[in-house]
Amino acid sequence: MAEGLHLEGIRIARGDVTLLRVDAHIAPGEVLTLMGPSGSGKSTLLSYVMGDLPRAFRGTGRVTLDGRDLAGLPPEARRIGLLHQDPLLFPHLSVAANLAFGLPRGGTRAERRATVDTALSQIGLDGYGHRDPATLSGGQGARVALMRVLLSRPRALLLDEPFSKLDAARRGQTRDLVFTRAREAGVPILLVTHDAADAQAAAGPVIELS
Numbered sequence: 001m002a003e004g005l006h007l008e009g010i011r012i013a014r015g016d017v018t019l020l021r022v023d024a025h026i027a028p029g030e031v032l033t034l035m036g037p038s039g040s041g042k043s044t045l046l047s048y049v050m051g052d053l054p055r056a057f058r059g060t061g062r063v064t065l066d067g068r069d070l071a072g073l074p075p076e077a078r079r080i081g082l083l084h085q086d087p088l089l090f091p092h093l094s095v096a097a098n099l100a101f102g103l104p105r106g107g108t109r110a111e112r113r114a115t116v117d118t119a120l121s122q123i124g125l126d127g128y129g130h131r132d133p134a135t136l137s138g139g140q141g142a143r144v145a146l147m148r149v150l151l152s153r154p155r156a157l158l159l160d161e162p163f164s165k166l167d168a169a170r171r172g173q174t175r176d177l178v179f180t181r182a183r184e185a186g187v188p189i190l191l192v193t194h195d196a197a198d199a200q201a202a203a204g205p206v207i208e209l210s
């Protein structure tokens, strides 16, 4: 079975009504962009892939990651990073501790600290490590949340409008950072967006839901 994230014969329904159907393969390092009107079920599809479909829905179809069928695996065992429209940072942890939370175990304290400092710098937040997340702007918080999910070294990434809170200048930069990192690490990305510029920058296949 191929590497990457494979969605085979997926159908999401609410009651008897089919919300969406999708078949897709996302190769390692590739970004598949999912577009479509509000309410077409994009976020619900991400919940299904994550193994966390709300009770109101029923989902069928196979999700495999690097050849492994994810059926029956709880979200925390799937090694998939999910970022929602409203990025939630842990309010009781500093910005640096939020980033460090996603780091895989191992390494010395100094190494972990250096990784966090580099990450802060890459998202334009040098010196913000000690800050309380509540003191960040929406865009700054979104950048921290994105970096936290990247640092956790997921095997696949599901991104739901992750750049919507960023201003135009940051949006391009942050997008490039995420896509470049994913490409380097061979991580497939399923990106939900309303912005055609995101799809263009992703430079991958696009699925338009109706």
Ligand SMILES: Nc1ncnc2c1ncn2[C@@H]1O[C@H](COP(=O)(O)OP(=O)(O)OP(=O)(O)O)[C@@H](O)[C@H]1O
Binding pocket: 019, 036, 037, 038, 039, 040, 041, 042, 043, 044, 045, 054, 055, 056
């Ligand atoms: N937990 C839930 N229980 C019941 N219905 C829900 C639930 N979450 C979403 N819905 C409904 O299911 C449909 C699909 O919602 P979803 O959030 O997946 O759409 P979307 O395509 O991501 O929309 P948007 O682009 O506005 O984020 C909508 O009609 C929504 O109102």
